[in-house]
Amino acid sequence: QLSLFRLTMKRLRSTSHSSVDSKEMKKFQLLAHKWWDEEGEYSALHSMNDIRVPFIRDTLLNMSSNYHLGNPLSGVKILDVGCGGGLLSEPLGRLGASVTGIDPLEDNIRTADRHKSFDPVLAKRIQYKSSSLEEIVEECMETFDVIVASEVVEHVADLEMFIKCCSQVLKPEGSLFITTINKTQLSYVLGIVVAEKILGIVPEGTHEWEKFVPPKELEHLLESNGFSVKTVNGMLYNPLSGSWSWMESTSINYAMHAVKSGAVGQPSPTGALSEMESEQPSATAGTTM
Amino acid sequence: TSAVMAGVCGRGLLAPLGGRLRAGPRAPLRSVAAAAPLYDVVVSGGGMVGSAMAAVLGHDIHFHDKKIALLEAGPRKEYDRMPDTYSNRVSSISPGSATLLSSFGAWDHVCSLRLKPFRRMQVWDACSEAMIVFEKDDLDDMGYIVENDVIMSALTKQLDAVADRVEVFYGSRAVGYTWPLPSHSCDTSPWVQIELADGRRLQTKLLIGADGHNSVVRKEAEIKNIEHRYDQSAVVATLYLSEATDNNVAWQRFLPTGPIALLPLSDTASSLVWSTSHEHASELLAMDEESFVDSINSAFWSNANHTDFIDTAGAMFRSAISLLKPSGTAVRQLPPSVAKVDPESRATFPLGMGHATEYVQHRVALIGDAAHRVHPLAGQGVNLGFGDIACLAHHLTAAAFNGSDLGSLKHLLKFETERQRHNVSLIAVIDVLKRLYSTRLAPLVLLRTWGLQATNALPPVKVRI
Numbered sequence: 001q002l003s004l005f006r007l008t009m010k011r012l013r014s015t016s017h018s019s020v021d022s023k024e025m026k027k028f029q030l031l032a033h034k035w036w037d038e039e040g041e042y043s044a045l046h047s048m049n050d051i052r053v054p055f056i057r058d059t060l061l062n063m064s065s066n067y068h069l070g071n072p073l074s075g076v077k078i079l080d081v082g083c084g085g086g087l088l089s090e091p092l093g094r095l096g097a098s099v100t101g102i103d104p105l106e107d108n109i110r111t112a113d114r115h116k117s118f119d120p121v122l123a124k125r126i127q128y129k130s131s132s133l134e135e136i137v138e139e140c141m142e143t144f145d146v147i148v149a150s151e152v153v154e155h156v157a158d159l160e161m162f163i164k165c166c167s168q169v170l171k172p173e174g175s176l177f178i179t180t181i182n183k184t185q186l187s188y189v190l191g192i193v194v195a196e197k198i199l200g201i202v203p204e205g206t207h208e209w210e211k212f213v214p215p216k217e218l219e220h221l222l223e224s225n226g227f228s229v230k231t232v233n234g235m236l237y238n239p240l241s242g243s244w245s246w247m248e249s250t251s252i253n254y255a256m257h258a259v260k261s262g263a264v265g266q267p268s269p270t271g272a273l274s275e276m277e278s279e280q281p282s283a284t285a286g287t288t289m
Numbered sequence: 290t291s292a293v294m295a296g297v298c299g300r301g302l303l304a305p306l307g308g309r310l311r312a313g314p315r316a317p318l319r320s321v322a323a324a325a326p327l328y329d330v331v332v333s334g335g336g337m338v339g340s341a342m343a344a345v346l347g348h349d350i351h352f353h354d355k356k357i358a359l360l361e362a363g364p365r366k367e368y369d370r371m372p373d374t375y376s377n378r379v380s381s382i383s384p385g386s387a388t389l390l391s392s393f394g395a396w397d398h399v400c401s402l403r404l405k406p407f408r409r410m411q412v413w414d415a416c417s418e419a420m421i422v423f424e425k426d427d428l429d430d431m432g433y434i435v436e437n438d439v440i441m442s443a444l445t446k447q448l449d450a451v452a453d454r455v456e457v458f459y460g461s462r463a464v465g466y467t468w469p470l471p472s473h474s475c476d477t478s479p480w481v482q483i484e485l486a487d488g489r490r491l492q493t494k495l496l497i498g499a500d501g502h503n504s505v506v507r508k509e510a511e512i513k514n515i516e517h518r519y520d521q522s523a524v525v526a527t528l529y530l531s532e533a534t535d536n537n538v539a540w541q542r543f544l545p546t547g548p549i550a551l552l553p554l555s556d557t558a559s560s561l562v563w564s565t566s567h568e569h570a571s572e573l574l575a576m577d578e579e580s581f582v583d584s585i586n587s588a589f590w591s592n593a594n595h596t597d598f599i600d601t602a603g604a605m606f607r608s609a610i611s612l613l614k615p616s617g618t619a620v621r622q623l624p625p626s627v628a629k630v631d632p633e634s635r636a637t638f639p640l641g642m643g644h645a646t647e648y649v650q651h652r653v654a655l656i657g658d659a660a661h662r663v664h665p666l667a668g669q670g671v672n673l674g675f676g677d678i679a680c681l682a683h684h685l686t687a688a689a690f691n692g693s694d695l696g697s698l699k700h701l702l703k704f705e706t707e708r709q710r711h712n713v714s715l716i717a718v719i720d721v722l723k724r725l726y727s728t729r730l731a732p733l734v735l736l737r738t739w740g741l742q743a744t745n746a747l748p749p750v751k752v753r754i
Contacts, residue, residue, distance in 0.1 A: 037471075038697070038698075038699075047699075049691070049692075049693070050691065053691050053692050054691060057690075057691075057692075068353065069350045069351060069353070069690070070350050070351055070352065070354050071353065072690070090694075091691060091693060092692060093692070094689075094692035094693075095690075095692040096354075118480065119327070120327065
């Protein structure tokens with residue numbers, strides 16, 4: 001009964017270079033069914049929507065002058081990399097965007113498909129695909145206005161290649177949003193010891209401190225691959241209230257917004273009219289997929 | 290009362306989301322039910338509060354692309370002009386409620402039909418000279434007396450204006466609700482299923498119960514309701530004054546049997562709300578018009594319930610206050626005398642109080658009398674409902690702009706906390722006042738006499754009220 005929405009790609013997975021780490025995949029396999037329990041293992045990700053969705057929404061609205069408050073992201077094509085169960089894809093879809101969610105784990109895609117299927121509006125606006133980023137590059141060159149990679153880069157095997165692929169599928173002057181965890185003593189204590197082992201906010205073993213990415217390193221990788229970093233904001237989770245807030249310091253969690261340069265070899269002008277403004281408002285999802 | 294208040298809230302401090310998932314019987318739906326049309330919000334109950342809720346959401350820019358439905362069992366109510374006689378069901382609309390109604394264009398319609406602003410409110414005791422007068426320093430309107438039919442007509446007009454977003458089902462009663470399983474279970478429909486009397490089915494992401502103090506939504510959701518029937522009924526009628534006057538004062542006198550209120554409708558007419566015992570209410574309805582009018586005048590004018598003791602004690606207290614605060618005492622004025630009653634307008638209805646222990650559950654919210662029912666002595670009933678609307682709309686509009694699931698408990702709980710905090714103390718005070726003023730016992734009369742006199746003399750307390 002679910003096969004209606006299943007879009008399985010029969011492409012052979014490249015063995016030599018991949019941003020997907022198979023060890024990481026195994027960790028998430030066990031929890032594929034728990035995505036939508038708002039009070040379960042993924043509750044912190046659910047409440048992260050309260051700051052990451054407004055961040056994405058307001059950044060995009062500030063760059064555009066042609067939008068309707070009732071449907072603010074209408075006409076925007078978004079790629080949600082590492083979408084998991086669709087926790088971030090759904091709110092973006094509700095705001096009017098055409099969302100493509102990809103995740104290497106089939107069980108996650110299955111959960112995501114099933115969850116969106118009950119809402120006809122979302123079912124049309126969101127398309128899920130079990131795939132890695134590399135696998136869609138060829139057919140999705142310069143397709144998306146926006147890429148969101150939230151809580152993903154700390155799990156990828158080859159970060160530079162990941163960023164290169166993002167650049168390839170992103171339109172010129174398109175936006176890339178990343179949220180991830182810094183690599184500091186504080187993030188070890190709070191992000192691993194406290195979050196995983198003591199308070200159980202994050203399922204144990206989810207994160208490896210070695211793979212955390214300091215913002216400077218991420219900025220450097222982005223800038224040397226054709227991106228211009230616009231915003232870096234620290235994020236803080238309060239385990240008592242179960243809610244996230246912004247903070248100055250990026251020593252634990254942080255969010256970054258970068259824009260792909262417009263012309264070849266030139267950084268995009270700051271605050272200039274975005275190419276999104278000239279987009280046709282009626283976009284249908286996944287037509288080229 | 291504090292134990293009652295604690296029970297009335299019924300919410301633990303920790304783990305707010307836990308324990309909200311219904312334990313009662315429910316039937317998971319097969320995919321057949323997926324054919325029923327899906328709405329973002331369904332409001333059950335098309336009275337003043339339900340209709341206003343639907344209208345507010347319908348006019349909200351963040352709900353521009355959403356589908357809203359309003360279910361009303363009765364027929365459509367709209368008037369281009371009001372009949373010459375006044376309706377006997379009126380409400381005292383606070384300035385805050387007027388602001389809400391004007392936020393989506395309904396207040397203009399009310400003003401173009403008819404309403405009566407009042408500038409002063411005098412409240413006094415039958416057993417003593419104590420009284421309290423409310424008025425705004427800047428001679429602004431304190432509130433408005435509006436017929437319920439006028440409000441309904443204005444709301445209907447504004448619902449028509451957003452008919453592409455809000456679908457109103459007249460003559461439709463919901464007979465059954467089916468609740469979804471907890472959100473993380475993915476096999477059955479996550480929406481609330483509604484079955485109408487004519488067999489039609491609807492699905493919704495959020496069900497708002499505005500179906501009055503006998504709320505079916507509340508009962509089906511198995512939300513406990515603390516309720517109490519007062520041993521009082523309210524008698525309402527439309528009265529004609531002996532002579533035309535500015536009539537911009539609302540009068541209320543606390544008799545031992547219950548408060549009697551005269552609310553201005555025009556320069557020559559006022560509306561009566563007399564809360565009294567069930568027997569007395571039946572007598573009042575049965576007696577001829579002359580006797581009825583005499584009873585009203587006597588209730589407002591007679592000093593039969595005064596005792597020398599209380600009068601002396603009250604006078605002493607008043608002199609004490611005037612030493613400390615010379616302007617703190619005011620002269621008691623008498624309300625206008627009544628000459629006639631509109632023949633068809635006498636009616637009575639029983640009074641009670643009620644408070645739902647929870648205002649929200651997963652995908653459900655209660656507003657208006659479905660959540661709380663109060664005694665009319667404070668003229669607060671519908672204003673509490675409009676306050677609920679303002680708060681819930683505030684949280685829903687933010688949720689919509691964040692792309693959130695509208696039925697999510699996270700923002701519904703914020704609405705509940707805010708409103709319970711506001712409502713519970715007010716409801717408790719109204720209940721206490723009702724009981725305090727229902728007696729002739731000297732100590733309590735003295736207590737409330739001094740209390741009223743002191744409150745009248747102290748600006749900070751009066752302003753808060």
